[in-house]
Amino acid sequence: MRYFTVFLFFIFSFSISAQKQVVKGTVINELTKYSEPGINIINLNTLKISKTNQKGEFEIEASLNDSIHFSSEGYRSLKLKVTNDWIKNTSMNVYIKDNSTTLDDMYISTLKLTGFLQIDTKLIELNDFYYYKQFQPKDFSATFAPKINPVDAIYNSFKKNSANTKKIEKLKQESELIEMMKTKFDRETVSALLSISKDDIVKVLQNCNHTERFIYTASDYQIFNALNECFQVYNIEKK
Numbered sequence: 001m002r003y004f005t006v007f008l009f010f011i012f013s014f015s016i017s018a019q020k021q022v023v024k025g026t027v028i029n030e031l032t033k034y035s036e037p038g039i040n041i042i043n044l045n046t047l048k049i050s051k052t053n054q055k056g057e058f059e060i061e062a063s064l065n066d067s068i069h070f071s072s073e074g075y076r077s078l079k080l081k082v083t084n085d086w087i088k089n090t091s092m093n094v095y096i097k098d099n100s101t102t103l104d105d106m107y108i109s110t111l112k113l114t115g116f117l118q119i120d121t122k123l124i125e126l127n128d129f130y131y132y133k134q135f136q137p138k139d140f141s142a143t144f145a146p147k148i149n150p151v152d153a154i155y156n157s158f159k160k161n162s163a164n165t166k167k168i169e170k171l172k173q174e175s176e177l178i179e180m181m182k183t184k185f186d187r188e189t190v191s192a193l194l195s196i197s198k199d200d201i202v203k204v205l206q207n208c209n210h211t212e213r214f215i216y217t218a219s220d221y222q223i224f225n226a227l228n229e230c231f232q233v234y235n236i237e238k239k
Contacts, residue, residue, distance in 0.1 A: 020046075023086050024059040027052045027070060030095040039096070040180060042069045044079070044192060047167065047174045057091075070096060071188035079192065154200045164194055168228055181221035189220045194227065204230050 027036045035056025042049050043060055044067040050060040062068060062082045071077040076097045086092050171177060171193070181189055187198050196204075201223065205215045208230040218226070 020061050020063055021087055022059050023062045023068070023082055023092075024057070024090065025086075025092040025094050027056045027058065027094045027096060030097050032098075036072070036075075036096065039070055039072045039075070040184070040189070042071075042177065042189065042192065043067070044069050047170055047177050047193075049174075049177050049180055069189075069192045070094060071184075071186065071192070072096075073184075073186055075099060077188040077192065154196065154204055167193060171224070178221055181224060182219050184220040185217070187220060187223065190224050190227070193224070196227075201227065208233070 027039045028034065029036050035052075037052050037054045037056055039052040039056070039058070040049070041051060041058055041060055043062050045063070046061065046066065048061050050058050052058045060068065064082055064084065064087065066082045067079055068082060069077065069079050076099050078094070078096050080094065187201055190196070190201060191198055202215055204227055205223070208226070210226060214222075214226070
Protein backbone atom coordinates (compact mmCIF):
# COMPACT_ATOMS: atom_id res chain seq x y z
CA MET A 1 0.00 0.00 0.00
CA ARG A 2 2.86 2.32 0.89
CA TYR A 3 4.51 1.81 -2.52
CA PHE A 4 1.19 2.38 -4.26
CA THR A 5 0.78 5.68 -2.40
CA VAL A 6 4.29 6.76 -3.41
CA PHE A 7 3.51 5.82 -7.02
CA LEU A 8 0.32 7.88 -7.01
CA PHE A 9 2.22 10.82 -5.53
CA PHE A 10 4.83 10.55 -8.30
CA ILE A 11 2.15 10.46 -11.03
CA PHE A 12 0.39 13.45 -9.47
CA SER A 13 3.61 15.44 -9.20
CA PHE A 14 4.50 14.68 -12.82
CA SER A 15 1.08 15.77 -14.07
CA ILE A 16 1.37 19.05 -12.15
CA SER A 17 4.83 19.78 -13.56
CA ALA A 18 3.60 19.11 -17.12
CA GLN A 19 0.45 21.19 -16.69
CA LYS A 20 0.33 24.50 -18.49
CA GLN A 21 0.58 27.47 -16.18
CA VAL A 22 0.99 31.20 -16.56
CA VAL A 23 4.36 32.73 -15.76
CA LYS A 24 4.60 36.46 -15.18
CA GLY A 25 7.34 39.05 -15.12
CA THR A 26 8.56 42.55 -15.83
CA VAL A 27 11.12 43.33 -18.53
CA ILE A 28 13.68 45.91 -17.39
CA ASN A 29 16.41 47.74 -19.29
CA GLU A 30 19.66 46.55 -17.73
CA LEU A 31 21.33 49.94 -18.19
CA THR A 32 18.59 52.43 -17.33
CA LYS A 33 16.67 50.17 -14.90
CA TYR A 34 13.43 51.38 -16.50
CA SER A 35 10.71 48.92 -17.50
CA GLU A 36 10.41 48.28 -21.23
CA PRO A 37 7.03 48.24 -23.02
CA GLY A 38 6.42 46.50 -26.36
CA ILE A 39 8.93 43.65 -25.95
CA ASN A 40 7.93 40.61 -28.01
CA ILE A 41 7.77 37.33 -26.09
CA ILE A 42 7.45 33.82 -27.55
CA ASN A 43 7.18 30.43 -25.89
CA LEU A 44 9.41 28.51 -28.31
CA ASN A 45 7.82 25.20 -27.27
CA THR A 46 4.16 26.10 -27.73
CA LEU A 47 4.60 29.06 -30.15
CA LYS A 48 2.29 31.15 -27.97
CA ILE A 49 3.16 34.85 -27.86
CA SER A 50 2.83 37.81 -25.55
CA LYS A 51 4.06 41.39 -25.31
CA THR A 52 4.97 43.65 -22.41
CA ASN A 53 2.46 46.36 -21.54
CA GLN A 54 3.23 50.03 -20.82
CA LYS A 55 4.65 49.03 -17.43
CA GLY A 56 6.89 46.37 -18.94
CA GLU A 57 4.75 43.61 -17.45
CA PHE A 58 3.85 40.38 -19.21
CA GLU A 59 2.35 36.96 -18.69
CA ILE A 60 2.50 33.91 -20.91
CA GLU A 61 1.32 30.33 -20.76
CA ALA A 62 4.21 27.94 -20.10
CA SER A 63 5.25 24.64 -18.56
CA LEU A 64 8.34 23.67 -16.62
CA ASN A 65 11.48 23.75 -18.85
CA ASP A 66 9.78 25.66 -21.69
CA SER A 67 12.05 28.20 -23.43
CA ILE A 68 10.81 31.80 -23.42
CA HIS A 69 12.33 34.16 -26.01
CA PHE A 70 12.42 37.96 -25.60
CA SER A 71 13.20 40.29 -28.49
CA SER A 72 12.63 43.79 -29.79
CA GLU A 73 14.29 46.11 -32.27
CA GLY A 74 17.27 47.79 -30.63
CA TYR A 75 17.71 45.14 -27.93
CA ARG A 76 19.71 41.96 -27.66
CA SER A 77 17.49 38.91 -27.72
CA LEU A 78 17.25 36.77 -24.61
CA LYS A 79 16.13 33.19 -24.01
CA LEU A 80 15.15 31.93 -20.56
CA LYS A 81 14.06 28.50 -19.38
CA VAL A 82 11.01 28.20 -17.14
CA THR A 83 12.12 26.92 -13.73
CA ASN A 84 10.26 25.80 -10.63
CA ASP A 85 11.27 29.02 -8.91
CA TRP A 86 9.73 31.10 -11.69
CA ILE A 87 6.50 29.10 -11.52
CA LYS A 88 6.29 29.36 -7.74
CA ASN A 89 7.08 33.07 -7.59
CA THR A 90 4.33 35.51 -8.51
CA SER A 91 6.61 37.42 -10.90
CA MET A 92 10.21 37.73 -12.06
CA ASN A 93 12.32 40.62 -13.34
CA VAL A 94 13.86 40.00 -16.76
CA TYR A 95 16.79 42.25 -17.69
CA ILE A 96 17.59 42.96 -21.34
CA LYS A 97 20.45 44.90 -22.89
CA ASP A 98 20.01 47.92 -25.14
CA ASN A 99 22.31 47.58 -28.16
CA SER A 100 21.47 50.91 -29.80
CA THR A 101 25.05 52.15 -29.27
CA THR A 102 26.39 49.07 -31.01
CA LEU A 103 24.00 49.61 -33.90
CA ASP A 104 25.23 53.15 -34.38
CA ASP A 105 28.81 51.88 -34.67
CA MET A 106 27.72 49.19 -37.12
CA TYR A 107 25.92 51.75 -39.25
CA ILE A 108 29.23 53.45 -39.87
CA SER A 109 31.22 50.30 -40.53
CA THR A 110 28.81 48.43 -42.82
CA LEU A 111 28.57 51.10 -45.51
CA LYS A 112 31.75 50.39 -47.46
CA LEU A 113 31.47 51.78 -50.96
CA THR A 114 33.22 49.96 -53.79
CA GLY A 115 33.63 52.75 -56.32
CA PHE A 116 31.28 51.03 -58.75
CA LEU A 117 28.14 53.12 -59.21
CA GLN A 118 25.74 50.21 -59.74
CA ILE A 119 26.85 48.36 -56.60
CA ASP A 120 27.23 51.47 -54.42
CA THR A 121 23.72 52.63 -55.30
CA LYS A 122 22.34 49.32 -54.03
CA LEU A 123 24.48 49.46 -50.90
CA ILE A 124 23.26 52.94 -50.00
CA GLU A 125 19.65 51.92 -50.64
CA LEU A 126 19.91 48.77 -48.54
CA ASN A 127 21.66 50.61 -45.72
CA ASP A 128 18.39 52.37 -44.88
CA PHE A 129 16.95 49.08 -43.62
CA TYR A 130 17.35 47.98 -40.01
CA TYR A 131 18.48 44.40 -40.57
CA TYR A 132 21.09 45.34 -43.17
CA LYS A 133 22.57 47.90 -40.75
CA GLN A 134 22.58 45.32 -37.96
CA PHE A 135 24.13 42.56 -40.03
CA GLN A 136 27.74 42.92 -41.19
CA PRO A 137 28.03 41.12 -44.53
CA LYS A 138 31.56 40.29 -45.58
CA ASP A 139 30.65 40.72 -49.24
CA PHE A 140 27.77 42.36 -51.01
CA SER A 141 27.07 39.21 -53.02
CA ALA A 142 28.28 35.68 -52.62
CA THR A 143 28.98 32.88 -55.05
CA PHE A 144 29.63 29.27 -54.15
CA ALA A 145 31.55 26.56 -55.94
CA PRO A 146 29.20 23.81 -57.15
CA LYS A 147 31.06 21.10 -55.24
CA ILE A 148 31.17 23.07 -51.98
CA ASN A 149 27.60 23.78 -50.96
CA PRO A 150 27.49 25.76 -47.70
CA VAL A 151 23.89 24.67 -47.16
CA ASP A 152 24.90 21.02 -46.69
CA ALA A 153 25.98 21.35 -43.07
CA ILE A 154 23.14 23.74 -42.26
CA TYR A 155 20.54 21.47 -43.82
CA ASN A 156 21.89 18.31 -42.17
CA SER A 157 21.80 20.02 -38.80
CA PHE A 158 18.28 21.27 -39.46
CA LYS A 159 17.11 17.84 -40.62
CA LYS A 160 18.42 16.11 -37.49
CA ASN A 161 16.29 18.35 -35.33
CA SER A 162 12.83 16.85 -35.88
CA ALA A 163 11.35 19.54 -33.63
CA ASN A 164 11.97 22.08 -36.42
CA THR A 165 9.70 20.21 -38.83
CA LYS A 166 6.93 19.98 -36.24
CA LYS A 167 7.40 23.64 -35.39
CA ILE A 168 7.01 24.72 -39.03
CA GLU A 169 3.73 22.82 -39.32
CA LYS A 170 2.47 24.15 -36.00
CA LEU A 171 3.35 27.74 -36.84
CA LYS A 172 0.92 27.66 -39.78
CA GLN A 173 -1.90 27.42 -37.22
CA GLU A 174 -0.65 30.22 -34.94
CA SER A 175 -2.23 33.33 -36.44
CA GLU A 176 -1.01 35.66 -33.65
CA LEU A 177 2.60 34.60 -34.13
CA ILE A 178 2.27 34.96 -37.91
CA GLU A 179 0.94 38.51 -37.58
CA MET A 180 3.77 39.40 -35.20
CA MET A 181 6.40 38.01 -37.58
CA LYS A 182 4.96 40.09 -40.41
CA THR A 183 5.93 43.22 -38.44
CA LYS A 184 9.44 42.09 -37.49
CA PHE A 185 12.59 42.45 -39.58
CA ASP A 186 15.46 41.66 -37.19
CA ARG A 187 15.61 37.86 -37.80
CA GLU A 188 15.63 37.24 -34.05
CA THR A 189 12.35 35.32 -34.17
CA VAL A 190 13.36 33.21 -37.18
CA SER A 191 16.72 32.42 -35.62
CA ALA A 192 15.13 31.37 -32.33
CA LEU A 193 12.32 29.32 -33.87
CA LEU A 194 14.55 27.34 -36.25
CA SER A 195 17.71 27.27 -34.10
CA ILE A 196 19.68 28.71 -37.02
CA SER A 197 22.14 31.60 -36.84
CA LYS A 198 21.64 34.87 -38.72
CA ASP A 199 24.77 34.13 -40.75
CA ASP A 200 23.31 30.80 -41.85
CA ILE A 201 20.00 32.43 -42.75
CA VAL A 202 21.84 34.63 -45.24
CA LYS A 203 23.88 31.72 -46.64
CA VAL A 204 20.81 29.57 -47.25
CA LEU A 205 18.86 32.36 -48.94
CA GLN A 206 21.81 33.37 -51.09
CA ASN A 207 22.23 29.76 -52.16
CA CYS A 208 18.55 29.70 -53.13
CA ASN A 209 19.20 32.72 -55.37
CA HIS A 210 17.20 35.22 -53.36
CA THR A 211 18.18 38.83 -53.99
CA GLU A 212 20.08 40.95 -51.49
CA ARG A 213 17.06 43.23 -51.28
CA PHE A 214 14.83 40.35 -50.21
CA ILE A 215 17.35 38.88 -47.78
CA TYR A 216 17.81 42.16 -45.91
CA THR A 217 14.41 43.83 -46.27
CA ALA A 218 11.79 41.05 -46.13
CA SER A 219 9.77 40.51 -42.97
CA ASP A 220 10.60 37.68 -40.60
CA TYR A 221 7.51 35.80 -41.79
CA GLN A 222 8.63 36.08 -45.43
CA ILE A 223 12.10 34.90 -44.47
CA PHE A 224 10.65 31.98 -42.47
CA ASN A 225 8.62 30.84 -45.49
CA ALA A 226 11.57 31.32 -47.85
CA LEU A 227 13.82 29.18 -45.64
CA ASN A 228 11.17 26.49 -45.46
CA GLU A 229 10.88 26.46 -49.26
CA CYS A 230 14.68 26.35 -49.63
CA PHE A 231 14.95 23.32 -47.37
CA GLN A 232 12.09 21.56 -49.15
CA VAL A 233 13.69 22.08 -52.57
CA TYR A 234 17.06 21.07 -51.22
CA ASN A 235 15.54 17.91 -49.76
CA ILE A 236 14.04 16.94 -53.11
CA GLU A 237 17.30 17.59 -54.97
CA LYS A 238 19.32 15.47 -52.53
CA LYS A 239 17.03 12.45 -52.89
